[in-house]
Amino acid sequence: MALEQDQVRKIASLARLQLDENQIADYQTNLSNILDLVDQLSAVDTSGIEPMAHPLDAVQRLRADVVTEENQREHFQKIAPAVDQGHYLVPRVVE
Amino acid sequence: MEWEVVIGLEIHAQLATKSKIFSGASTAYGADANTQACAVDLGLPGVLPVFNEDALRMAVKFGLAIDAEIGLKSVFDRKNYFYPDSPKGYQTTQLHHPIVGMGHIEIELDNGETKRINVTRAHLEEDAGKSVHEGFDGMSGIDLNRAGTPLIEIVSEPEMRTAKEAAAYFKKMHSIVTYLGICDGDLSQGSMRCDCNVSLRPKGQEEFGTRTEIKNVNSFRNVERAINAEIERQMDILEDGGKILQETRLYDADKNETRAMRSKEVENDYRYFPCPDLLPVIIDQDYVDAVAATLPELPNAKRTRFESEHGLSATDAGVLAANRELADFFETAAKAASDYKLAANWVQGDVSAALNRLEISIGELSITAEQLGRILQLIKDSTLNNGGAKEVFNALIDGKGDDVDGLVDSLGLKQVSDTGTIEEIVAKVLADNPKLVEGYLATPVEKRGKAMGPFIGLTRKAAAGVNPQVVMEVLKKKLEELG
Amino acid sequence: MHNKTIAEISRDLASGEYSSTELTTDLLNRVKQLDGDINSFITVTDEQALAQAKAADERRAAGNADAWTGVPIAHKDIFCTNGVLTTCGSKMLSNFEAPYDATVVSKFNDAGAVSLGKLNMDEFAMGSSNESSFFGPVANPWDKERVPGGSSGGSAAAVAARLVPGATATDTGGSIRQPAALCGVTGLKPTYGRISRWGMIAYASSLDQAGTITRTAEDAALMMNVMAGFDPKDSTSVDREVPDYTSSLDNSIEGMTIGLPKEYFRDDLSADMQQQVRNAIAEYEKMGAKVKEISLPNTHLAIPAYYVIAPSECSANLSRMDGVRFGYRCEDPKDVEDLYCRSRGEGFGNEVKRRIMIGSYALSAGFYDAYYKKAQQVRRLIRNDFTNAFNDVDVIMGPVTPTPAFKRGEKTSDPVEMYLEDIFTIALNLAGLPGMSVPCGQVNNLPVGLQLIGNFFDEGRLLNAAHKFQQATDWHLKTPADI
Known part of the structure; x- marks a missing residue:
């Protein structure tokens, strides 16, 4: 399945990935090739087959409702790009 | 033209667990920014979620309370969107297999009748963090303490027809979740928030009109006001032959109007898919039955019982039954005094007045139900007159003592009947x-x-x-x- | 010393042949001398390694040593290491000093092992040649013009170059077995859920599995004894008893039935490669194993299904890389959208971007059923193929790769060509089964791997079969010429 360049831009924007304009054509080709590969699936008859999300048919385990974590703010924020007064900083959010 | 209003509500209720839905961080309100955000809540690389058993139990409890189907298999999905208060870039929620399916509640209308409102579903999900816009020099500060707090999102059918009904529905849900003890119900702390979907259609038309969604309304009064403001806005547009835009709006309580959210919602394509870090949650009927056995008497049942057993009026029964703590206080006091009507008058009168004046909840009141019961007893056997009773009551409220009979003596309030x-x-x-x-x-x-x-x-x-x-x-x- | 296996080192340390400090110093010197050309390490933690070695020697002197005390290893840079750079081969995490240890890392620390540092890999484990690393490609020690395979290329090259006797690695579509095959070392990818994923930076959560790269099957068993086991922090890890994997190494394989999938021996596998694999099978027959042709009819669908499922999961898993709480952040973002788009645009390499985009597309509205759901259904068909096969055979064997190591740059222009490299390995990850790659011959002086595939949790049997083969052959002892 061939993608249009505009579709490539749209997907990139959905995934919040800035692409160089001169790379769009490359992405268009490569992504279209990958989708061609993937499109082999469409020929398979899967009617009545339960989708398999996990390799083992296991069941979610439950955790007791207990507070086990302590405040590690200083430790975690040492690696943050920008913090102030214990908050992570981002350009102003408009609601 | 005559218009019919169509309202549906999505209520987010924070579950009253000690720790978060997928991590062991505390959910306590009011901590310093990011001091209760652990590696999982921060979405650090390599972390994994593990599901909190009490969040599950509470959601099932809610489902049973609204007579809903319980999902014996529920599945967590990822809802993908980028926003600074959503640290992983997706929210873990339940799309196709919610824990609670179709259910219903009843609301009381002004004319004394009740109306059934169907609940489409209620699902478990994680709360987001908070963005703070003031005090960061033109930037926004992100606090992820709230991120990962368990929520149930309760989705109603679009069956409400007035803002008043919507407010009554929100109040009733508030009453149910606080009765169940699964949510503290504190609206001022955002423990319950409401998104209101509002649309208008010409009376008699079956097809729904275009709806708008008013986000995050957080008081009973504002639900009513916000919806009414939105109805008015939509009606003005429609009457002028205009079209309603499907959009998300915010309610400005000061101006009593709604406005479109400025954050442009780029294509709203959430790309839901089953969360591969969590497995299907499977429960059996035994589990459901065990939870059912822990259900308390719910507001409607209590109200009916107050009327039939204690001979209260419908209004008195309704007011007293709406709040579990108030109802319990009332019943304990009444039992001690062997007089339900007298207790009903006192609880709705002096007790409620004191709560309002002190801005506290009944649990924080320094007079106990037993003490009030004793006061009422003393009224009944003529030891106290009404004025004396009020004096003792106030002395207890003011913390001047805790022995009713002692206070009657020391204040010299014993009634002379000789x-x-x-x-x-x-x-x-x-x-x-x-x-x-x-x-x-x-x-x-x-x-x-x-x-x-x-x-x-x-x-x-x-x-x-x-x-x-x-x-x-x-x-x-x-x-x-x-x- | 550097030619010793983990088992030998363990014995030598116990007998006092040399100390952990001597060995660690020797290996660190080798890394300095040889790794400039190979580039298998991203971070060498000299100081920490020597401190661990010293502590191990002291423990031994105090009589508190056991099998792993003082044994050196290194970790793929996908495992979080507290306070140590954990890059996942990406610019995005090029400044990320993980604030916590992965469970796998803690287990080796607790066992007393010495970690020499963090090993190079394809960016976020996406690749089959280790050419997508932000920290430069890794050279294959057998021919430095050639790739070591990927994504655990650093792990395989470091072990092949005798820089370290064993390394942790991960396998999502062949990322342990393929580089092990191309570098002539032994790789084990255990059953999904056998080893905790906590702290292992997720690529595709339902496929990712930690494992080992060593010179021998015996060493893999020793590493498995440390790594395997249930972790309450990983919902997808399996709560199941962990055997002593060394105890079954010497079991007889007489009567063992080996299945040879006819789909793995077609024209796309060159005659030379076929010959090496067939020779290995013949060796097993000599040891008394029986051979049976089987069919895995959906083999050709594994790559298409994988390239829907893995990109879909990664598109969400990598959303947390947003420049807010850790990792790379672009200069002077003008607003939040700009912060996201540029941080991610600049921080991720092309292959990562491609996979995120494929996943975002496959999950987007209107395409979910055609891609994601369909791929999950095909996934079940693929697993059923194996389940059926294991009704008749004990182990499945075949090639690991279609060709020996290829030249750098040979397959970078078309990603699909690179993807086809994993044609024999990828189905196992979809099914969740364990697999191994064992050196079994050479073509043009380059190593060739034999793949062993086991039933769920049958790692013991795989290690046994691999060990017996290594007792009978010496392919695993062969060393690159200038090493």
Whole structure:
């Protein structure tokens, strides 16, 4: 399945990935090739087959409702790009 | 044209777990920014979620309380969107297999009738963090303490037709979740928030009109006001032949109007898919039955019982049953006093007034239900008169003591009911006020009831704590003797 | 010393042949001398390694040593290491000093092992040649013009170059077995859920599995004894008893039935490669194993299904890389959208971007059923193929790769060509089964791997079969010429 360049831009924007304009054509080709590969699936008859999300048919385990974590703010924020007064900083959010 | 309003609500209720839905961080409100955001809540690389068993139990409890189907298999999905308060870039929620399926509740309308509102579903999900826009020098600060707090999102059918019904529905849900003890119900802390979907359609038309969604309304009053403001706005547009844009709006309570959210929602393509870090949640009927066995009596059942067992009016029963703590307080006090009507009056009167004045909840009140019950008992056996009872009540509220009988003694509030004693006091009052007696005797017999008033006042002034009933009888007798 | 296996080192340390400090110093020197050309390490933690070695020697002197005390290893840079750079081969995490340890890392620390540092890999484990690393490509020690395979290329090259006797690695579509095959070392990818994923930076959560790269099957068993086991922090890890994997190494394989999938021996596998694999099978027959041709009819669908599922999961898993709480952040973002788009645009390499985009597309509205759901259904068909096969055979064997190591740059222009490299390995990840790559011959002086595939949790049997083969052959002892 061939993608249009505009579709490539749209997907990139959905995934919040800035692409160089001169790379769009490359992405268009490569992504279209990958989708061609993937499109082999469409020929398979899967009617009545339960989708398999996990390799083992296991069941979610439950955790007791207990507070086990302590405040590690200083430790975690040492690696943050920008913090102030214990908050992570981002350009102003408009609601 | 005549318009019909169509309203559906999505209520987010924070579950009252100690730790978060997928991590062991505390959910306590009001901590310093990011001090309760652990590696999982921050979405650090490599972390994994593990599901909190109490969040599951509480959601099932809610489902049972609204008579809903319980999802014996529920599945967590990822809802993908980028926003600074959503640290992983997706929210873990339940799309196709929610824990709670179709259910319903009843709301009371103004005309005294009840209306059934169907609940489409309720699913478990994680709350987001908070963005703070002031105090960061033109930037926004992100606090992820709230991120990962368990929520149930309760989605109603679009079956409400007025803002008042919507508010009643929100109130009833509030009452249910607080009854169940699965949510603290504190609206001011955002423990319950409501998104209102509002649309209008010409009366008689089956097809829905275009709806808008008012986000994050957080009080009963504002639900009503926001919806009414939105109805008005939509009606103006439609009457002018305009079209409603499907959009998300915010309610500005100061201006009493809604406005479109400025954050442009780039394509709203959430790309849901099953969360591969979590497995399907499987429960069996035994589990559901065990949770059912822990359900408390719910507001509607309680209201009905208050009417039938205790002979309360529908209004009194409704008010008292709406809040579990208030209802429990009432019942305990009433039982101690063996008088449900008297207790109902006191709880709705002095007790409620005190709560409002002090801005506290009933649990924080320094008088216990047992103490109130004792006061009511003393009223009933004539040890206290009404004024004395109020004095004891206030002394307890003010923390001046905790022994009712002790306070009655120390404050000298014991009512004097002994006829001999009262006769002596009355005799002295009459002897000291000859002019009043003269005036009384000059009054025509049919108007003498009223003219007795000053003597009662004087008698009670002369001796506090006299039983007004006895005073009346003695006065009547003595004055009659005089002519 | 550097030619010793983990088992030998363990014995030598115990007998006092040399100390952990001597060995660690020797290996660190080798890394300095040889790794400039190979580039298998991203971070060498000299100081920490020597401190661990010293502590191990002290423990031994105090009589508290056991099998792993003082044994050096290194970790793929996908495992979080507290306070140590954890890059996942990406610019995005090029400044990320993980604030916590992965469970796998803690387990080796607790066992007393010495970690020499962090090993190079394809960016976020996406690749089959280790050419997508932000920290430069890794050279294959057998021919430095050639790739070591990927994504655990650093792990395989470091072990092949005798820089370290064993390394942790991960396998999502062949990322342990393929580089092990191309570098002539032994790789084990255990059953999904056998080893905790906590702290292992997720690529595709339902496929990712930690494992080992060593010179021998015996060493793999020793590493498995440390790594395997249930972790309450990973919901997808399996709560199941962990055997002593060394205890079954010497079991007889007489009567063992080996299945040879006819789909793995077609024209796309060159005659030379076929010959090496067939020779290995013949060796097993000599040891008394029986051979049976089987069919895995959906083999050709594994790559298409994988390239829907893995990109879909990664598109969400990598959303947390947003420049807010850790990792790379672009200069002077003008607003939040700009912060996201540029941080991610600049921080991720092309292959990562491609996979995120494929996943975002496959999950987007209107395409979910055609891609994601379909791929999950095909996934079940693929697993059923294996389940059926294991009714008749004990182990499945075949090639690991279609060709020996290829030249750098040979397959970078078309990603699909690179993807086809994993044609024999990828189905196992979809099914969740364990697999191994064992050196079994050479073509053009380059190593060739034999793949062993086991039933769920049958790692013991795989290690046994691999060990017996290594007792009978010496392919695993062969060393690159200038090493």
